[in-house]
Amino acid sequence: MIPLAIPDLKGNENRYLTECITSNFVSCVGPFVNRFEDMVATASGNLRGVATASGTAGLHAGLVAVGVRAGDLVILPSLTFIASANAINYCGADPWLFDVDRATWNIDCEQLAQQLEAETEIRGGEVIHQPTGRRVAAIMPVHTLGMPADMDAVVKLAKQYELPVVADGAAALGAADKMRPVGALGADLTVFSFNGNKTMTCGGGGMVVGDDPILIDQVKHLTTTARKGPGYDHDRVGFNYRMTNVQAAIGCAQLERIDELVSAKRRIRSIYNQAFADIPGLTPFPDYSLANANNRSSCWFSGVLVEDADQERILSLLDHLQNCGVESRPFWKPIHLQEPYLHAPKNDLRVCEDIWSGIVVLPCSTGLLPEDQEQVIRGLLQTVSN
Numbered sequence: 001m002i003p004l005a006i007p008d009l010k011g012n013e014n015r016y017l018t019e020c021i022t023s024n025f026v027s028c029v030g031p032f033v034n035r036f037e038d039m040v041a042t043a044s045g046n047l048r049g050v051a052t053a054s055g056t057a058g059l060h061a062g063l064v065a066v067g068v069r070a071g072d073l074v075i076l077p078s079l080t081f082i083a084s085a086n087a088i089n090y091c092g093a094d095p096w097l098f099d100v101d102r103a104t105w106n107i108d109c110e111q112l113a114q115q116l117e118a119e120t121e122i123r124g125g126e127v128i129h130q131p132t133g134r135r136v137a138a139i140m141p142v143h144t145l146g147m148p149a150d151m152d153a154v155v156k157l158a159k160q161y162e163l164p165v166v167a168d169g170a171a172a173l174g175a176a177d178k179m180r181p182v183g184a185l186g187a188d189l190t191v192f193s194f195n196g197n198k199t200m201t202c203g204g205g206g207m208v209v210g211d212d213p214i215l216i217d218q219v220k221h222l223t224t225t226a227r228k229g230p231g232y233d234h235d236r237v238g239f240n241y242r243m244t245n246v247q248a249a250i251g252c253a254q255l256e257r258i259d260e261l262v263s264a265k266r267r268i269r270s271i272y273n274q275a276f277a278d279i280p281g282l283t284p285f286p287d288y289s290l291a292n293a294n295n296r297s298s299c300w301f302s303g304v305l306v307e308d309a310d311q312e313r314i315l316s317l318l319d320h321l322q323n324c325g326v327e328s329r330p331f332w333k334p335i336h337l338q339e340p341y342l343h344a345p346k347n348d349l350r351v352c353e354d355i356w357s358g359i360v361v362l363p364c365s366t367g368l369l370p371e372d373q374e375q376v377i378r379g380l381l382q383t384v385s386n
C-alpha cells in the first residue's frame with residue numbers, strides 16, 4: 001500500500017533523541033525547546049516563537065492572548081480542519097464562518113469586506129455583529145494546504161476594524177508570499193502544527209510565532225500555567241500546553257531539512273497537477289506558486305478535485321484506489337456542516353461546499369518514489385474513467 005503521508009526521519013533525529021536520553025532532558029525544559037523556538041521563528045520570518053504541545057493548543061493560547069473571551073465571534077473560513085473552530089470554542093467563543101476563494105481555497109476577502117460592512121457596527125470601540133449582538137474579537141485566516149491566504153487584504157480589513165489576526169498556518173511553514181515568509185505577512189500571531197502528517201513533524205506539537213514581545217510573552221505565560229516567578233503563584237487560569245524536549249529534538253532535526261522537505265512536496269504537487277491538468281472532469285489542486293516564483297505554497301497535501309462529485313462517489317473512488325494499493329482520503333468537511341457548529345453564524349458558503357465534496361487527497365509523503373506516484377496517477381485515472 002502506498003501510504004498517504006508518512007514522516008521522513010532520515011536526518012539527525014536519532015542523534016538528537018539520544019542526546020535527550022543521555023542528558024536526562026526529556027521533559028519540557030531542555031536545550032532543544034529553546035533551539036527549536038529560535039529555528040522556527042527564523043524560518044517563519046518572526047522574532048520569537050513559543051513551542052506548544054500541539055497546533056490546536058497554540059491556536060487556543062494565541063486567541064486567549066489577543067483577548068478573545070466567552071461570547072465572542074472569531075472570523076474563520078469554513079473550509080478548515082475542525083481544530084481551528086475548536087480552538088475558538090475553547091475560549092467560549094464561536095466561529096463566524098466565511099466562504100473561500102475558488103482559486104486558492106483560502107478565505108474569500110471580498111465576502112469578508114462586504115459582510116463586515118453589511119453586518120457589523122462599531123459600538124463603544126468594539127465591532128458588533130448586528131444579527132447576533134455579539135462582539136467580533138479576531139480574524140483567523142487559514143493558509144490552506146500551506147498556501148498563504150491573501151494577507152494584504154486580511155490585514156487591511158483587520159486594521160480598518162482594529163481586529164487582531166491569529167493565522168492558522170498549521171501546514172504552512174516554508175511558505176512565502178511576495179518573498180515574505182509566512183509568519184511575516186502581517187498577522188499578530190501565526191500558529192504551526194507539527195503533527196505526524198505534516199511536512200515536518202515533532203511526532204506532535206505546535207508553535208506560535210510573532211514579533212510583538214509583549215504578546216509573545218503572554219502566549220508563553222498562558223502555555224506554562226500562567227506561573228509567576230519560581231514559587232507556585234499563578235495570576236490567571238493558564239494551560240499546560242508546553243512542548244517536551246523530546247518533541248523539540250525531532251523538530252530541530254526536521255527543520256534542518258525544511259527546504260528539502262518542502263521542495264519534495266512542491267515537486268509532488270507539480271507532477272499531480274500536470275498529470276490531471278487536461279483530463280475532463282478533474283481539476284488540479286490550486287497552485288499559483290508554480291507559476292509565480294514570488295508566491296510559494298508549501299504544498300502540504302496534494303490530490304485532485306473530481307468535479308460534480310458527491311461524497312458517495314468520492315468514497316467509492318477511495319475504495320477503488322485502495323484496491324489499486326493506494327491510500328487516499330477525502331478532505332476537511334466544512335465547519336458549518338459539523339454537528340458542534342451547526343448553530344454558528346455563517347455567510348453564503350457555496351464554494352466551500354462545492355469544493356470539499358469532490359476532493360481526493362493522494363499520497364504525498366516527501367519520500368514518495370516517482371514510480372509510486374506514477375502508480376497513483378494510473379490508479380486514479382483508471383478509477384475516474386470507470
Ligand SMILES: Cc1ncc(COP(=O)(O)O)c(C=O)c1O
Nearest residue numbers: 054055056081083170193194195
Ligand atoms: C488547518 C489546521 N489547523 C489546526 C490543526 C491542528 O494541529 P494539531 O493537530 O497539531 O493540533 C491542523 C492539523 O492538522 C490543521 O490542518
